Amino acid sequence: MLHLSTTLVLAVTCVLLSSGVATETVLTCNIDTVHRLSCDNGVISVQAAMYGREDKDTCSEGRPQSQLANTACSQEGTTDILKKRCDGKRVCEVSVDVFGTPDPCVGISKYIQTKYTCLPAIHQVTCEHSLAHLQCDEGQVISIYGATYGRYDQTTCIYGRPASQIQKIDCSRHASSVADSCNGKNSCTIRASNSVFGDPCVGTYKYLELAYICEYPSTLLEETAVLDVVSTEKVITCSNSQNVQRLSCDIGVISVQAAMYGRADNETCSEGRPRSQLNNTECSQEGTADVLKKRCDGKRECELNLNVVQTSNPCPGITKYLETTYTCLPAIHFDTCEGSLAILQCDEGQVIVVYGADYGRRDKTTCIYKRPASQINRVNCSSPTGKVADSCNGKNSCTIRASNSVFGDACGGTYKYLEVAYICEYPGVTPQQLAKH
Structure with missing residues (x-):
């Protein structure tokens, strides 16, 4: 396991905080589903949690008024339970049965809402x-x-x-x-x-x-260093139907800057190839960067087979390769389990800019709490969606439901989740400019 020094962890966190990472809110309407807290950097620190109902609008869709009437309904001790289960973890998944105390308001439609921060640790x-x-x-x-x-x-x-x-x-x-x-x-x-x-x-x-x-004893944690977490990476994968290109970020999320499928010189991926397969050095497929951006932007890691990229053959008879340049940009990254609401929130004066969003399932470890194996076995059925950006970009806050009715059903019978990465920026400031501060 890799352990970062405290100075490094704090420095990274200071940069991320300056990019809008503050208090996260998770709202789960269907109390029989999974309530998930997670931190890309640092660990969970629960600030407040409520199980019950505080207003008539939250999680009210399809509910009769009689189930929304009591807006002063909350179970005691919810915050303490969440803190004991989740504080200090990177990922924490729970369902309503962890509270284990009587129903605070029988007959009222309830929800779980948790506010937490990701602290350096x-x-x-x-x-x-x-x-x-x-x-x-x-x-x-x-x-x-x-x-x-x-x-x-x-x-x-x-x-x-x-x-x-x-x-x-x-x-x-x-x-x-x-x-x-x-x-x-x-x-x-x-x-x-x-x-x-x-x-x-x-x-x-x-x-x-x-x-x-x-x-240091009797002192508060201070910003001890300045660390630029934006780094530029380049990955080259030689053309082969079995080859997989992998992009990943230890800190932040992927932002594809450029991608080329074809050949730009006669040296790259030339081993064992005759000169006739290397002589066209102005061979590139149009739209490759767009394909990579749709699949990878906003993710912490992204793997794709070259078959996905090959939308055409830009130069028959020439040995091609995929070259991708990307940066790791600081961002708020979270997963919202199916049936819950994704809440995107920025500080006053800032607006949301969505890097990327996917709905479906890409692994067997996310949003699995008390789910049968049959609902989590199918992976690699997640699809990029522009609906989060369409709904949330330019707003100070935004709520969107992680459900088939919003995004369609990418994999029938599988319990899915919505993966989102976004930043908070002041209008007129680009993500790249923001990342330098």
Whole structure:
């Protein structure tokens, strides 16, 4: 696992905050579906959460007035429950059954609304029976954001483990003893074991997940460095029906600047090729950049087979390649599970600019909480959509439903999600100019 230094994490976060990353709001109307919080950079810090109803308009579509009448309906302790389950994690998925307390208003149509921020932190996962080692620079001390012990998924700490030991998930518990043992120390070692944390799921192989920062005693975190997270990358993939081109951003999201499918010189991808297949160096297919932008802009990673790009043959008999230049731009990136509302929000005076949006399913790890395997097995059925940009660009805030009725059904029978990346900018300022500040 890659661990960034605290200075680097803070610097990255300062840049992202200057690009409009602030408080996120997740609103889930269908309480039987998945409520998902996530952070691309840093970890979740729940600010407020409400399960109930506060007005007659939110999540009111198709509901009779009798189910909207009580606008002072909220369950006590919702924020505390979300904080215990989600603080310090990069991704947190829950459903209404986690609240486990009586219905706050029987007969009223309720919703879950959570406001959270993504705080800079060192995030660490330690498999059961191993030691978690927390270390700060000289003069700094540890401050724990959150820690849990147990198992939340079937992808972490699974190497060489039988299926029976990783099947049970959603059996983690808050590990407050990490903060008790490590807060205020320069370094700290703690064992990920049942003897320390108890056994929240007998027979399951568990792990300790924690997030912490390093800070100077009795001081607030300050902006300690300036880091330009905008970088330009170039990827070249030689033409072959089996070859895959992969674009990815560790920080921020992809913004394709240029793409060329064809041949611009006689050296690139020339190994083993006769000169006759290299002599046309002014060969390029029109529209290649548009294809790449539609598929990849706004994503953290994007993989595509060259067959997708080959809309024509710009030069028969010539060996071609795909060359893509892209940048990683700071952006607000989130996934909204099907049946929930995606809320895009900027600070006062700023407007939304959508980088990209997709609706469907691209993996087996997003929006899966308590979903049967049959609803998450089909992947690679996500389609780019311009409807988010059409609805939200230029607005200060925007709400759009992640549903088939809005985006169509990209994969019937599969539980889907809406993936969106956007920035907040002052009108008249370009994303590239904003990213430099």
